[in-house]
Amino acid sequence: MPKIEYILTVGIETHVQLKTKSKLFSGSDNDSKDSVANTLINHIDFGLPGALPVLNEKAIELASKAAFALNSKPSYFSKFDRKHYFYPDLPMGYQISQYDQPIIVGGYVEFYCNDQLRRVNITRAHLESDAGKSIHPDNQNYSLVDLNRAGTPLLEIVSEPEMHSPEEAKAYAHELYLLMRYADVSEANLYYGNMRFDVNVSISKDNQLGTRTETKNLNSFRSIERAITYEMNRQIDLIESGQQVIQETRGWNDTKGQGYSMRSKENADDYRYMPDPDLPPILLDDQYILKIQQSMPKLPKYWRQQVSKHSLSTSIIESLIEAEIEYSLNNLDYLVNLPTNQARVIANWLVNIELPLRKKLAESAKNIELSDKNIQQIYNQVYSIFESGEISSTNIKLLISQLLTMKKLPKDVKEVAKESKLLQTSDEGLLNDIVDQVLANNPQAVKDLKEGKDKAIGFLVGQVMKGSKGQANPTIVTTLIKSKIG
Amino acid sequence: MSNWPKIQQLAKEVNSGKTSAASLVAKSLALIEQKKEFQAIISTTSDRARRRAEEIDNKVKKGQNAGRLAGVPFIAKDNFLAFGAETTAASNMLKGFDAPYQATAINKLEAEGAICVAKANLDAFAHGSSTENSDFFTTLNPYDKSRVPGGSSGGSAASIALDVAPFSLGTDTGGSIRAPASFCGVVGYKPTYGLVSRSGVVAMASSTDCIGALANCVEDVALVMEVMSGQDDLDSTTVEVKDNKFSDFKKPNKQIKIGLVKEYLADGINQKVKDRVLSISEKISNNGDIVKEISLPSLPLALAVYYILCPAEVASNLSRYDGQRYGFSDANSKSLEESYYNSRSKGFGNEAKRRIMIGTYVLSSGYYDAYYKKAQIVRTKMINEFTEAFKKVDYLIGPATPTTAFKIGEFTADPLSMYLNDIVLVAANLVGIPSIAIPAGKVDKLPIGVQLMARQKEDHNLINYAKYLEELINA
Numbered sequence: 001m002p003k004i005e006y007i008l009t010v011g012i013e014t015h016v017q018l019k020t021k022s023k024l025f026s027g028s029d030n031d032s033k034d035s036v037a038n039t040l041i042n043h044i045d046f047g048l049p050g051a052l053p054v055l056n057e058k059a060i061e062l063a064s065k066a067a068f069a070l071n072s073k074p075s076y077f078s079k080f081d082r083k084h085y086f087y088p089d090l091p092m093g094y095q096i097s098q099y100d101q102p103i104i105v106g107g108y109v110e111f112y113c114n115d116q117l118r119r120v121n122i123t124r125a126h127l128e129s130d131a132g133k134s135i136h137p138d139n140q141n142y143s144l145v146d147l148n149r150a151g152t153p154l155l156e157i158v159s160e161p162e163m164h165s166p167e168e169a170k171a172y173a174h175e176l177y178l179l180m181r182y183a184d185v186s187e188a189n190l191y192y193g194n195m196r197f198d199v200n201v202s203i204s205k206d207n208q209l210g211t212r213t214e215t216k217n218l219n220s221f222r223s224i225e226r227a228i229t230y231e232m233n234r235q236i237d238l239i240e241s242g243q244q245v246i247q248e249t250r251g252w253n254d255t256k257g258q259g260y261s262m263r264s265k266e267n268a269d270d271y272r273y274m275p276d277p278d279l280p281p282i283l284l285d286d287q288y289i290l291k292i293q294q295s296m297p298k299l300p301k302y303w304r305q306q307v308s309k310h311s312l313s314t315s316i317i318e319s320l321i322e323a324e325i326e327y328s329l330n331n332l333d334y335l336v337n338l339p340t341n342q343a344r345v346i347a348n349w350l351v352n353i354e355l356p357l358r359k360k361l362a363e364s365a366k367n368i369e370l371s372d373k374n375i376q377q378i379y380n381q382v383y384s385i386f387e388s389g390e391i392s393s394t395n396i397k398l399l400i401s402q403l404l405t406m407k408k409l410p411k412d413v414k415e416v417a418k419e420s421k422l423l424q425t426s427d428e429g430l431l432n433d434i435v436d437q438v439l440a441n442n443p444q445a446v447k448d449l450k451e452g453k454d455k456a457i458g459f460l461v462g463q464v465m466k467g468s469k470g471q472a473n474p475t476i477v478t479t480l481i482k483s484k485i486g
Numbered sequence: 487m488s489n490w491p492k493i494q495q496l497a498k499e500v501n502s503g504k505t506s507a508a509s510l511v512a513k514s515l516a517l518i519e520q521k522k523e524f525q526a527i528i529s530t531t532s533d534r535a536r537r538r539a540e541e542i543d544n545k546v547k548k549g550q551n552a553g554r555l556a557g558v559p560f561i562a563k564d565n566f567l568a569f570g571a572e573t574t575a576a577s578n579m580l581k582g583f584d585a586p587y588q589a590t591a592i593n594k595l596e597a598e599g600a601i602c603v604a605k606a607n608l609d610a611f612a613h614g615s616s617t618e619n620s621d622f623f624t625t626l627n628p629y630d631k632s633r634v635p636g637g638s639s640g641g642s643a644a645s646i647a648l649d650v651a652p653f654s655l656g657t658d659t660g661g662s663i664r665a666p667a668s669f670c671g672v673v674g675y676k677p678t679y680g681l682v683s684r685s686g687v688v689a690m691a692s693s694t695d696c697i698g699a700l701a702n703c704v705e706d707v708a709l710v711m712e713v714m715s716g717q718d719d720l721d722s723t724t725v726e727v728k729d730n731k732f733s734d735f736k737k738p739n740k741q742i743k744i745g746l747v748k749e750y751l752a753d754g755i756n757q758k759v760k761d762r763v764l765s766i767s768e769k770i771s772n773n774g775d776i777v778k779e780i781s782l783p784s785l786p787l788a789l790a791v792y793y794i795l796c797p798a799e800v801a802s803n804l805s806r807y808d809g810q811r812y813g814f815s816d817a818n819s820k821s822l823e824e825s826y827y828n829s830r831s832k833g834f835g836n837e838a839k840r841r842i843m844i845g846t847y848v849l850s851s852g853y854y855d856a857y858y859k860k861a862q863i864v865r866t867k868m869i870n871e872f873t874e875a876f877k878k879v880d881y882l883i884g885p886a887t888p889t890t891a892f893k894i895g896e897f898t899a900d901p902l903s904m905y906l907n908d909i910v911l912v913a914a915n916l917v918g919i920p921s922i923a924i925p926a927g928k929v930d931k932l933p934i935g936v937q938l939m940a941r942q943k944e945d946h947n948l949i950n951y952a953k954y955l956e957e958l959i960n961a
Contacts, residue, residue: 054719093806277692
C-alpha cells in the first residue's frame with residue numbers, strides 16, 4: 001500500500017499536575033499518591049452546599065514559571081470559568097477551568113528529533129482543577145469514586161498541530177517533561193499520572209488537514225509513539241478502503257497495543273462555559289512577572305549548551321539531564337566547572353557506573369548514603385589515580401562501586417583502592433612469575449606470537465591481567481612478554 | 487412595645503449578670519412556639535442553643551466578657567449552614583441534611599456570644615418573593631394571615647415582625663431581604679457585595695448573593711452587620727471596608743443630597759406607595775437636606791438582566807445536587823443516568839426547575855452571546871449609570887416594594903408577575919451597592935418600606951443616614 005504519500009499531523013494536549021502543597025481551590029493535601037481513598041478532601045473538594053473555591057496562589061506562581069519554560073509569559077489578565085457536565089467524580093457538577101482567557105497564550109518548545117532541531121508552537125496553557133478518580137470493578141454493578149485527586153491543580157498545555165511523525169511527538173512530550181521538571185513546576189512522575197497526554201491525530205495527502213481523532217490519557221512516552229503509529233495506520237487503512245475517519249474520542253490499551261473508540265463527537269458536548277462568579281480574575285503586574293522571570297531555574301537547554309563545551313556525547317548528556325532532578329542539577333553544575341578531560345571521564349562514570357548502581361540499589365530499596373558533594377570529592381580523587389595510570393578500567397568500576405556504597409566519605413580514596421588490591425602493580429618481580437606461568441600454559445599463543453601473529457600478544461596480556469586480578473600494569477606486561485619471547 | 491430591648495442593651499445585661507443567656511433563649515423558644523401558626527420557622531436548634539446559653543452564662547459567672555452579642559438569640563434563614571438542626575434551604579433536596587460546617591457569618595456572630603435558636607422558612611433555595619415556593623409550607627404575614635410575608639427571607643422577616651427574636655439573618659440576591667422587610671414592617675439590610683462572607687450559605691446566584699440582617703431598628707441591624715462583615719479566607723469575593731464601625735453613629739455634618747429615582751415612581755408602582763415615598767422625601771427636604779429627581783435610564787432593563795444572569799448562576803450552582811453524595815437520592819434508580827434524572831426531578835421544586843431550564847438555555851452554545859453576554863453588557867452599563875448618579879447625589883431613595891404584601895396564591899399561577907415584585911430591588915444587587923429597607927408607615931393597614939441606596943463600600947454612611955431617616959419617619 002502506498003502509505004508513504006500520507007502526511008501525519010499531530011497536536012498534543014498535556015495535563016501537567018502542579019507540585020503545590022495543597023489543592024487548586026482548597027487547603028486539602030495535594031499529594032494523593034499513596035493515600036487511602038477519600039481522605040484528602042474537605043467541604044470544598046466534596047462540593048458541599050455553601051462551599052466556595054479559594055485560589056491557591058502557589059499555582060499561579062508555578063503556572064507563571066511554566067510560561068517562561070515555554071518561551072512565553074504569564075498573562076496580565078486571566079480568569080476562571082465553569083465547565084459543566086455531570087459525572088460522579090466531579091462533585092460540583094462543573095470543572096473550574098479557564099475558557100477564553102488562559103494564563104498562558106503562545107510560546108514554543110524546542111527539541112531534537114533524529115538530530116534535527118524542531119520547534120513546536122504552543123497555542124495556550126490554562127489552569128484547571130482535576131476531577132476525582134472513578135473505579136469500575138470488573139463484573140460488578142457499581143462504581144467507586146475517590147475524590148483525593150479532585151481539585152488537584154493541572155496546567156493543560158495545548159500544542160499547535162505541528163508534529164508529523166510518532167517519534168517527533170514522543171520527543172516533544174519528552175522535552176515538555178524535562179521542562180516541567182527543570183522549571184520546578186511539576187514532579188512530572190509519569191507513573192503517578194503527574195503528566196497525561198491526549199494526542200490529536202489526523203492524516204491527509206495535502207495541506208488540508210484530515211478529520212482528527214483524539215486518543216486520551218496516555219501516560220508514557222512509549223505509549224504516545226505507539227498510539228500515534230496505531231492511529232495513523234488505522235486512519236490510512238480506513239481511507240485506503242474507501243471509508244471515512246470519524247471525529248471521535250478514543251482510548252488506548254497499552255497491554256494489547258490497541259486503540260479503541262470511546263465516544264463520537266458528532267453530537268458535540270455543550271459544556272455551557274460561564275465565568276466563575278466565585279473567583280475574581282487573576283491580575284498579574286510587571287513586577288510580579290519580572291520576579292518570576294528572575295527566579296527561573298536553569299532549563300535543559302542551558303545545561304546542554306554548558307556541558308557541550310566538553311564535547312560529551314548526546315546520550316551521555318541526555319542521561320545526565322534525565323536523572324532525578326536534584327542529582328542532575330548537582331552533577332551538571334559539577335561537570336561544567338571541571339577541565340574538559342576530567343569532565344569527559346567523570347561524566348562517563350556518572351552515567352555508566354553510578355546511575356546503574358543507583359538503579360540496582362533502588363530495586364532492593366537501598367540508597368547511596370553519601371551526598372552528591374562527597375561523591376564529587378571521591379570522583380576527583382579517583383580521577384587522579386586514573387590519570388596516573390595506576391588502575392585498570394575494570395577496577396575503576398569496582399573501586400567506584402565500593403566507594404559509593406560506603407557510609408561516609410573515606411579519608412583517602414587511594415588507601416581504599418590499595419587495601420582492596422585494585423591498583424595496578426609495576427612490581428616486575430611479582431609480574432615475572434605470572435608472565436612465566438602464562439607463557440608456560442599457553443604454548444600455542446607463544447608460537448603464534450613468534451610467527452608474527454600480533455593478535456596473540458593481546459590474549460597473553462589479558463591472561464596476565466586475569467592472573468594478577470587486574471592489578472598488573474598492561475604496558476609493563478606487554479614489554480615483559482616481548483622481552484621474554486624476544 | 488417590643489419583647490426585646492436593643493441588642494446592645496441586651497448583651498450588656500447578660501454580661502453584667504442582670505439577665506441570663508439561658509432565660510433569653512428560653513424566652514425566644516417560647517415565643518417561637520406561641521407564634522407557630524405563622525409558620526415562620528422550619529426547625530429550632532433548641533438543644534444546642536441551651537448548651538451555648540449555659541456556656542455563655544458560665545463565662546459571665548467567671549467574670550469573663552461573653553462578647554458584644556452575649557446571649558442574644560437570633561434566627562437564621564434556613565439556607566445558612568448551622569449546627570444544631572438540619573439545613574434544608576426549604577427544599578426537599580436538602581431535607582435531612584446535617585451541616586458538617588457552619589457559615590462564616592454564624593461563626594462570627596457566635597464568637598461574639600450570639601445564639602442561633604431557629605432556622606427560618608424561605609422560598610426553596612431562595613427562589614421567590616413570597617415563601618410560597620418553600621417545599622414545606624408558606625409563612626403567613628404577621629399583619630394579615632391571608633397574605634404572604636414576602637420572600638425569599640420571608641420566615642426571617644416574619645420572625646422579627648412577630649418579635650420572637652431580636653434579629654434574624656437573611657440573604658438578598660435580588661431583593662430577598664428588603665422585600666419581606668417591606669411587607670413585614672421591619673428593617674432589612676443588604677450590604678455592599680462581598681462585605682459579608684458567603685461561605686457556608688447555600689448559593690443562589692453567586693455574583694449577587696449578599697448576606698444581611700433584619701431587625702426592628704437600624705441600630706440593631708448596624709451592630710449585627712458590623713460583627714458579620716470582613717474579609718474571609720473562605721470567600722475570595724469578600725472585601726474589607728475601612729469604615730466598618732457601623733454601630734458608631736455620627737450625625738452627618740453636611741447637607742445631604744438625595745436622589746429620588748424617577749424610574750421607581752413609574753407605572754406599575756402602587757399610587758399609595760408612591761405617595762408614601764414622596765411624603766417622606768418632602769420630610770427630608772423640610773429638614774434641610776436636598777431631594778432631587780434623578781433618572782437611571784437602564785433601570786427598566788434591570789429585571790430582564792437579572793432573570794438571565796441569576797438563572798444562569800442558579801443552574802450552575804444547583805449542579806452539585808445530583809443525589810450522589812448528600813441530599814435527596816432516588817433509591818429506585820437502576821443506573822447513574824436514571825439516578826441523576828430521578829433525584830433531580832423529585833428533589834427540586836418547580837421554581838428551581840424553571841430556573842435551571844432558563845439558566846441552561848441562556849448558557850447553551852449559540853445562545854450565550856445573545857443572552858448571558860448581552861446581559862453582562864447591560865449590567866456594566868447600569869454600574870456606570872449608578873456611578874454617574876452617585877457623583878450628583880449621596881443616596882438614592884425609592885420604594886422597597888411596588889405594593890404592600892399580596893394575597894397568598896395571588897401570583898402562583900403567573901411566575902412572571904411574581905418576578906415583578908423585585909423590580910425596584912434587583913438593581914442594587916446587579917450593581918453591588920448597599921441598600922436598606924426601613925419601615926415607612928402603612929398603606930391600607932399593611933406595612934410598606936422605603937429603600938435607600940449608597941455607593942459601594944459606603945455601608946457606614948448609609949446606615950447612619952438610615953438611622954436619621956428612621957427617626958424622621960417615626961417623629
